[in-house]
Amino acid sequence: MAGLKKIPIFTFMAILATLQPSFAQWFKVIASHTPVIAPVGSDADLGCYLVPAGSAESMTIKFHRGDPNSYVYVYNKRLDDTGNQDEEYKGRTEFLTENIGQGQVTVRIKNFQPSDIAFYTCIFASDDHVDFATLELKEAPPADSLTGGQIVGIVAGSIAAAVAAAAVALGWCHFKNRRRDKELAQLRTELKNDLKRERMKELIHEYKKLKEKLKSKEKTIDSIQGLLQRKEEEQELREFIAEIRDVIAGGEEAQAEMKKELGNLEEQNSGTANEEDTLFLDKQSDEEAKGGVV
Numbered sequence: 001m002a003g004l005k006k007i008p009i010f011t012f013m014a015i016l017a018t019l020q021p022s023f024a025q026w027f028k029v030i031a032s033h034t035p036v037i038a039p040v041g042s043d044a045d046l047g048c049y050l051v052p053a054g055s056a057e058s059m060t061i062k063f064h065r066g067d068p069n070s071y072v073y074v075y076n077k078r079l080d081d082t083g084n085q086d087e088e089y090k091g092r093t094e095f096l097t098e099n100i101g102q103g104q105v106t107v108r109i110k111n112f113q114p115s116d117i118a119f120y121t122c123i124f125a126s127d128d129h130v131d132f133a134t135l136e137l138k139e140a141p142p143a144d145s146l147t148g149g150q151i152v153g154i155v156a157g158s159i160a161a162a163v164a165a166a167a168v169a170l171g172w173c174h175f176k177n178r179r180r181d182k183e184l185a186q187l188r189t190e191l192k193n194d195l196k197r198e199r200m201k202e203l204i205h206e207y208k209k210l211k212e213k214l215k216s217k218e219k220t221i222d223s224i225q226g227l228l229q230r231k232e233e234e235q236e237l238r239e240f241i242a243e244i245r246d247v248i249a250g251g252e253e254a255q256a257e258m259k260k261e262l263g264n265l266e267e268q269n270s271g272t273a274n275e276e277d278t279l280f281l282d283k284q285s286d287e288e289a290k291g292g293v294v
Contacts, residue, residue, distance in 0.1 A: 027054060027103070029124050031133035037140040044112040045096075046072075048122035048133050050103030057100055060125040063107045065118040072120065073107045088115075114139055 031048040038044035046063060050056060061075040072089045074081035080095060089109070096106040103124075109116055117139055123132040 027051065027124065027126075027129065027131060029122060029131045029133040031122055031135040035136040035138040037138050038112045039140045039142075040112060040114060042112055044109045044116065044137055045106050046109065046120050046122070046135060046137065047104065047106040048124075048135070049099075049105070050124060053102045053104075055101045056103045056105065056124060057097075058126075060123075061105055062123040062125075063120055064123075065120050068121075072109070075105070109137075112137075112139075 027050045029048055030051050031046075036044060036046060058077050060077060063072040063074075064070050065072055070086045071084050072086065073093045073095055074084045075095055075097075082090065085093070092110045094108040094110065096108060099105075105122075117137060119134055119136050121132055121134050123130065
C-alpha cells in the first residue's frame, strides 16, 4: 500500500513478544493423580511438571509433606538449598534436573520406608506467580501378594492419570491459544491504527511542506512581477527620454532650417536693394542729362 511504512519482522516479533502473556504468569503445576507406589527399601520418584512447558531453572521449587515448613527438598533459583531441608531427608534425597529446561523435575527419595508414606506438595514459584500440585506416596505390596485385579487397577490408574494430565495440558493449551489469537487480532488492529496515524502525520507534514513551497513561489512571483513592473517603467522612461531627444533634435533641425531661410531672405533682400539703387542712379542720370539739354 502506497505511503505505508514497512515494519521490520524483528520489530514485529518484539512487539508480539511483549503482548504475549509471560510464562511466569500462566504456568500450572501438574502431578500424578494416582499414588506413587514404591516397595520398601527402593527409590521413590516424586515428579511434577509445568503446563505449558517452559524452563524452571530460575524458579524456586519446594517439596514438602504435611507441615508446609517440613521440606523434603528445596531448589532455589539454580542452587540446592539444603539448609531448609528436614533432617529426616538429609542425605536421602536427590533432585533430578535433566528436563528442568522443559519444566519437569523429580525428587528421588532413597531407601523408601513406611514412615515416608504421606501426601507431598510440589510448589513452583517465580517472581510473579506461584502454583502447586499434590501427589501421594504409598508402599507397594509384595509382588507375590498382588492380585490380578490390583495389577489391572494400578495400570488403569496410571493410564487414567496420564490421560487426565494430557487433557489438562490440551485444555490449557487451547485456552492459551484462544487468548493468543485474541491478542494477535488486537495487535493487528493496533498496528493498522498506528499505520493510519503515521500516514496521517505524513500527509499533514507533506501538506505543510507544499504550503511553504506555494508561499515561496508566491513570493517569487511577486518579486518577478515587481521586477517586470520596474522594467516596464524603465522602458517607458527610456521611450520618454527618446521622445525628448527627438524633440530636441527636431528643434535643432528646424532652427537650422530657419537660419537657412533667414539667410536666403537676407540675400534676396540684399539683391533687390542693389537693383533698386542701380535703377535710381540710372534714372537720376537720365534726368540730369535731360536738364542739360534744355
